Amino acid sequence: MSANADLLASFKLEFLGKNKINTAAEDVNASVGFMDVTNNADYKIIEKIDDIYGRKGMNNPYFMSRSGHLSNKVICQERAFICYSGYNYLGLANDERVINAAKNSLDQYGTHAGAARMVGGEMEIHTELEKTLCDAFGFESCVTTVGGYMTNVATIGYLMGKHDLIIMDEYMHNSGVMGAVMADSRRIIFPHNDVDALEILLNENRGNYQKAMIVVEGAYSMDGDLADLPRLVELKNKHNCWLMVDEAHSLGVVGKSGRGLCEHWAVDAEQVDIVMGTLSKSFASCGGFLGGSEKMIRLLRFFAPGILLYSTALPPASAAAANEAVKIMLEESWRVESLQNNVRQFSQLARERGFDTGESGASAVVPVMLGDSMLALHLMSDLQQIGIIAHAVMYPVVPENEARLRFFITSEHTQKDFIYTLDSLKRILANTTSFSGV
Ligand SMILES: Cc1ncc(COP(=O)(O)O)c(C=O)c1O
Numbered sequence: 001m002s003a004n005a006d007l008l009a010s011f012k013l014e015f016l017g018k019n020k021i022n023t024a025a026e027d028v029n030a031s032v033g034f035m036d037v038t039n040n041a042d043y044k045i046i047e048k049i050d051d052i053y054g055r056k057g058m059n060n061p062y063f064m065s066r067s068g069h070l071s072n073k074v075i076c077q078e079r080a081f082i083c084y085s086g087y088n089y090l091g092l093a094n095d096e097r098v099i100n101a102a103k104n105s106l107d108q109y110g111t112h113a114g115a116a117r118m119v120g121g122e123m124e125i126h127t128e129l130e131k132t133l134c135d136a137f138g139f140e141s142c143v144t145t146v147g148g149y150m151t152n153v154a155t156i157g158y159l160m161g162k163h164d165l166i167i168m169d170e171y172m173h174n175s176g177v178m179g180a181v182m183a184d185s186r187r188i189i190f191p192h193n194d195v196d197a198l199e200i201l202l203n204e205n206r207g208n209y210q211k212a213m214i215v216v217e218g219a220y221s222m223d224g225d226l227a228d229l230p231r232l233v234e235l236k237n238k239h240n241c242w243l244m245v246d247e248a249h250s251l252g253v254v255g256k257s258g259r260g261l262c263e264h265w266a267v268d269a270e271q272v273d274i275v276m277g278t279l280s281k282s283f284a285s286c287g288g289f290l291g292g293s294e295k296m297i298r299l300l301r302f303f304a305p306g307i308l309l310y311s312t313a314l315p316p317a318s319a320a321a322a323n324e325a326v327k328i329m330l331e332e333s334w335r336v337e338s339l340q341n342n343v344r345q346f347s348q349l350a351r352e353r354g355f356d357t358g359e360s361g362a363s364a365v366v367p368v369m370l371g372d373s374m375l376a377l378h379l380m381s382d383l384q385q386i387g388i389i390a391h392a393v394m395y396p397v398v399p400e401n402e403a404r405l406r407f408f409i410t411s412e413h414t415q416k417d418f419i420y421t422l423d424s425l426k427r428i429l430a431n432t433t434s435f436s437g438v
Pocket residue numbers: 147148149150152173175217221246248249278279280281286287288
């Protein structure tokens with residue numbers, strides 16, 4: 001993609017200096033009746049969803065609880081569904097070895113870490129997991145945390161300050177955005193995956209700030225496309241910036257053996273100053289981690305609030321499950337292969353049926369673009385009625401004309417799942433003449 005001057009100009013207008021985002025929706029009458037949250041614009045969206053589903057005799061589809069394991073199938077409210085709404089990309093969350101590792105660690109350590117790591121919460125399983133992650137992904141050092149979201153907020157919020165520049169992709173996950181807000185730095189957004197535009201913005205702005213950080217996702221969680229790592233490394237070196245890559249959806253998924261973006265692009269892991277990852281997706285657990293140089297990770301360990309400081313450590317069962325999951329991923333390469341084959345197969349079958357899957361195909365996230373939030377919501381409910389769970393992503397999470405159904409593909413899905421799903425979607429869409437005002 002190349003930089004487009006008009007697009008860039010409109011980005012500058014829209015984003016430069018804009019620092020207040022993602023608070024509860026703005027309401028013109030905010031000062032009148034704000035105590036009653038049903039006046040809140042976001043609350044009205046919840047009610048709209050209740051209404052659409054209620055008319056079909058269904059409950060609001062969000063927060064639907066399941067019983068049992070999450071694989072390509074789930075049981076919710078005593079009914080079986082084909083499920084495209086889980087991050088169990090490699091099927092490891094249900095693996096007996098992973099479950100036993102968690103159980104054994106419960107026996108060994110008890111249920112919790114008991115304290116922040118600096119002051120009594122440090123356990124051997126933390127060190128073991130961090131070593132496993134270093135060995136797997138080529139980090140010099142690594143630290144694990146209790147949550148992926150907080151890992152981004154805390155890292156960016158701590159490292160960057162008000163004399164600094166944070167320059168991030170338009171589609172960066174909310175946790176990165178909120179880290180930048182917390183940092184109180186100058187925040188510039190560049191058009192999605194447009195490294196030429198990034199270069200222009202760096203040329204224009206880098207000189208005015210002390211530290212600078214480029215923040216991107218490895219595989220984008222909405223569109224499933226990949227960041228151009230070699231160009232980003234080139235730019236970060238040229239402009240003396242830190243490069244932080246959120247690999248939540250690329251580790252375990254991208255690269256021949258699931259080692260992520262560096263493996264995919266044949267770039268040395270040391271070239272990325274901070275790799276952020278989650279234990280909550282391919283690695284069958286919960287928590288976040290950071291990979292980087294010995295000194296960078298040491299600094300974050302000691303001083304970044306919310307990484308280890310002021311925060312109780314990762315529970316032992318979560319650490320042990322992730323530790324086992326990463327090892328199995330490396331030993332059983334068929335899992336990553338099967339996931340990647342499934343992504344290719346789903347994308348091809350979708351395109352053959354005339355669906356627009358955007359720029360996806362290289363990661364486990366495959367959107368089917370619909371361009372209308374209400375249509376997405378209706379299709380989601382119709383699919384649910386015939387036993388398929390795929391969630392709608394709507395405005396304001398994405399722009400209205402980019403509303404979509406989002407499919408998370410796993411190594412456990414089958415061709416039969418895909419054909420049934422996509423044929424059903426095509427049939428429902430063909431029969432959907434009007435959905436407005438339902
Ligand atoms: C790109 C990205 N980064 C960070 C996170 C937060 O990770 P976690 O869910 O492990 O807190 C998510 C969550 O889905 C994500 O998609």
